[in-house]
Amino acid sequence: MAKKVLMKGNEAIAEAAIKSGCLHFFGYPITPQTEISEYMAKRMPKVGGLCLQAESEVSAINMIMGAAASGSRCLTSSSSPGISLKSEGISYLVGCDLPCVIVNVQRGGPGLGGIQPSQQDYYQATKANGHGDEHILVLAPSSVQEMAQLTSEAFDLADIYRMPAMILADGALGQMMEPVDFELGTKREIPEKTWACNGTEGKRKKNIINSLLIDPDELETSVVNRFKRYDEIAEKEVKYEEYKCDDADIVIVAYGITSRICKTAIAAARAKGIKVGLFRPITLWPYPKKQLGALADKAKHFLVCELNMGQMVDDVKVATECKKPVSFFGRTGGVIPSPDEVLAQIEKLAAAL
Amino acid sequence: MTTNILLAGFGGQGILFAGKAIAKMAMDSELQVSWLPSYGPEMRGGAANCSVIVSDEEIGSPLVVTPDLLIALNLPSFEKFEPNVKAGGKLVYDSSLIDKTSSRSDIEVYGIPATAMASDAGLTGMANVIVLGYLLKITGLFEYDAFLEHMVAGIPAAKAALIEKNKKALEMGYNYAK
Amino acid sequence: MVVFDKPKSLSPVPFHYCPGCTHGIVHRLVAEVLDELDLCGKAVGIAPVGCSVFAYNYFECDMIEAAHGRAPAVATGVKRTHPDNIVFTYQGDGDLAAIGTAETVHVGARGENITIIFINNCIYGMTGGQMAPTTMPGQVTTTSPYGRDRRIQGSPIRVCEMLSTLDGVAYAERVAVNTVPNIKKAKAAIKKAFQNQVDKKGLSIVEVLSTCPTNWGMTPEQALEWVKTDMIPFYPLGVYKDADVKDLNPTSTKEVTE
Structure with a gap:
């Protein structure tokens, strides 16, 4: 190495x-x-x-x-x-x-x-x-x-x-x-x-790089x-990570830096006996829809965590076909939540299961 | 075992450098490590701080909110972060710049007049290294010799003149008796 | 014996331009120059947004169609990654002197070794006759229906004069294509602008005073006359800059060392 x-x-x-x-x-x-x-x-x-x-x-x-x-x-x-x-x-x-x-x-x-x-x-x-x-x-x-x-x-x-x-x-x-x-x-x-x-060096026909297609049929075909x-x-090409999802009642869906904060919270929640896991999309487009959807049959609740006002929530609802409730927790504007704040959300959901 | 370290002070005190020295040592000790600085306008002459997490397992959140170890090099950082130190944690502060002590009984508190020591010894600007030396003594986080070796190795050839000074500063901190 | 033929650098397709429009003349001049300097195989042309948007269909070299005003930035990307290619943009006044002003000024400031063919006809053609940055004081357009009033719509930009103040601009000349002698001068200028690129002299721009009879509301003959009577007095023809950026004193002081 x-x-x-x-x-x-x-x-x-x-x-x-x-x-x-x-x-x-x-x-x-x-x-x-x-x-x-x-x-x-x-x-x-x-x-x-x-x-x-x-x-x-x-x-x-x-x-x-x-x-x-x-x-x-x-x-x-x-x-x-x-x-x-x-x-x-x-x-x-x-x-x-x-x-x-x-x-x-x-x-x-x-x-x-x-x-x-x-x-x-x-x-x-x-x-x-x-x-x-x-x-x-x-x-x-x-x-x-x-x-x-x-x-x-x-x-x-x-x-x-x-x-x-x-x-x-x-x-x-x-x-x-x-x-x-x-x-x-x-x-x-x-x-x-x-x-x-x-x-072209005179060896091939000219190449044209262009996005203008005036004819609607031609443009439609191209799209x-x-x-x-x-x-x-x-x-x-979808990429994702599943972390402790096998027995999870609650699955947190988070990506990027937020997923790490969630992992810390998950360790703390597991120590308290709460079965919680993480689904981390690595490709946000294409979204790992099928893979997340498969968890909807096992898990009881999904919790989306992001550093925004809930922009990924709809994608999670679509992927899970709304089979299970989807909650959201996030901070925005540059505030990073502490693992304890995420833990509090997990505990709240666990108490209501 | 995970150690959450928060280093805080004024910009220019070598806070980020001290954090990097710890992070580099941790990496070369085959440990997991993350180093997260404050950034943006607040760095321009104002407060500087950085979170360093050293662990033998995967590191989750890189942001240290409740440190196991707080290094405070000025009064505003002392006042801001001292209440957040985990029970059973340690606080190291520059007692030549911070004219107060902690009222907490659930943490270990270590004052060292690093800035005064540095200036007395002709090592102005190296209070951060003195604090690092002291830190090694009271936490046992890394072996002194190994840390010294790493720190020296990290000094570029163009600044070779600094090697002796760094050695001296680290040693002064390590040998400081409360 | 063939005494007159289509330049090889011009594609065998009909132009879409209006009767009396001088885009066709300028296209031909560019193609003749590419032929004469034997550059077609190395050339990459950048088409604008405007009447000459379809320029990518008309030249036989590789062609890229840029977003409105961005041709100089696209040309920079090609030239900087493929310095052996001969890169030119073909832009109108709205593209180059309104929406793409920043790109135009900075391609000059950087002294990019490319060639710009700039068509100035004082109006937006493709969208149907609106005011351009080069529309003349008092000129009536659909968005200056009472004539361009300098107190309201400001004054026109003289591009060659402006760009000639930049150190990175090697060559700036304004020509017209309203008469045969002027067309000959225009071709010489375009040829020099490409030769400069071969010689790595820096940015070369040829501003061509052109016609738009359709949107000016004139016959082709009246339009050619208007270039002479109105445009040229306001936009004087001639060479505004003729230099070599290689003569600039570089101020980089540090050697790149590993």
Whole structure:
């Protein structure tokens, strides 16, 4: 095993990207993810890559558009308000079927909001990145190791399915340090980018990268075909973790940093004899619907925990087909709940079972 | 066994550095560890704190709310976090900057005039390392020699002049008798 | 013997442009230059949003269709990751000088080694004749129905003049395509703008005063005349900048070392 490195989550994303063959980064500073830009600015010239600070997030995502269209592996990162600015570009990237990785180290909103950790962009990431019928891959790490691991996987998924992939993290994961092992496992087979715009050299017909389809029938066909690909992804690429769910009466559903707080609370609840487990979606899109749904036959109650006002609740209700009650506990605006607060919720539910 | 550590003080006192030294040592001791800093405008000359969790099992929440070990290097952090220390936990504070002591009888309280000691010894700015030395003595969290070795190894070649000073500061803290 | 033929860099499809519109002339000039400099195989063109949105259908090189105003950023992404490609944007006045102003200014500030072909016809064509950032004082459009009033709608932007103040801009020239001699000058300017890229000189922009008879409410002949009588006096033709960013003194002082 390679030696572990103590690193911030933001830095782990940057290093994992470089190790995954991403030599082009375009960004714009915003707290709490600026370490990604800083790390790239320092490292890229040493590995023959490029880190370019754009004049805005709008411009950065469009530089990504150019880099991706010409066949380069590329990364951009931002935090919530900056992701809103990127939403136009994300929609175009989807419309053009271009692969890239976008990092959102979430902070509190709406508006300028705050800079402390939040999960308030769940809806935006999973349902409405930009205009149009569209989805992107959304991966939610819960540790610094996963920040690296999922970044590496995101590049492969993006290339295989020709679509943007997002790492949906938060300020705590971005800022915290944990040991990271950069042996990130075997890479998948990546199809050749025969569609890339990097010059015909007179040897092939020209490539066009374009999202404009004026004829409604043509546009419909293109969207429907893209959704067939989405179905395939939902079938093959969901990732999740089940933790002590086998005998659980109460199943907490949480992702990212919140799932860790819940694990601490679960240990405390189990010590008191309460049978509680955790279901952690790792891919938020595609959502592990079937796998979560399967728990609805065994568990008696679901508790969704998030750093927002309950944005994932509907997805849990849909996945479990409302067979069992779904409650919610969350803090928002950058407040991180203590494990004791989650424990109190568990105890309340357990008492009513 | 899990130790929840909270280090707090003013920005510039080396709070984050001290936390990192502990985290690095824990990692190299094959333990699980997480280090979570405060960040944002509050860091610019104001309060700084960081949560460090050292454990032999998977770490859940990285945020330390009720520390087993609190290191307070200024009065505001002392007043803010002292009531949160777990019963049976330990509080280490800089008694040259904090002119009061804890009224709690359910925790162990250790004062050390680290800032005064540092300035008397020509080690201005190294009170954090003195506190780390003291911490090793009273908690037994890590072996002194191993910790020293790691800390020295972490100092970049360009700052080699600091090696002796760090050694001296750590030793002063370790040998401090209440 | 063939004395007149379609340039190889122009696709064998009909243009969709209105009668009397000069986009077709400028497309042809770009294609002739790509042929003459033998750049088509290396070229990647970036199409805008506006009347020339379908430009990706008209050139035989690889083409990317950008979001409104973002062509310079997209071009940056291509050029920075593929420096051997010849990258050009083809943009109208709304795209380049309104919604994409930040992208335009900063692509110049960075001295990106790309070529911009900028069509200035003082109006939004595709959406049907609204006021553009280059609409002239007093000019009537559907959103300045009483004539552009500088006290209300502000003053037009002179793009070449503005960009020529930036160190990273190597070459800025304004040309027109209203007469045969002017078309010849326009072609020379476009050729220089591509040659500059081959020579790695920095950003080159050619602003082409163009016509929009449909939305100006004129015949094609009247439109060509209006370029001469109204546009050129307000937007003087000529070279505004001719330099080489390689001559700039870099101020990076630290060596990159492992």
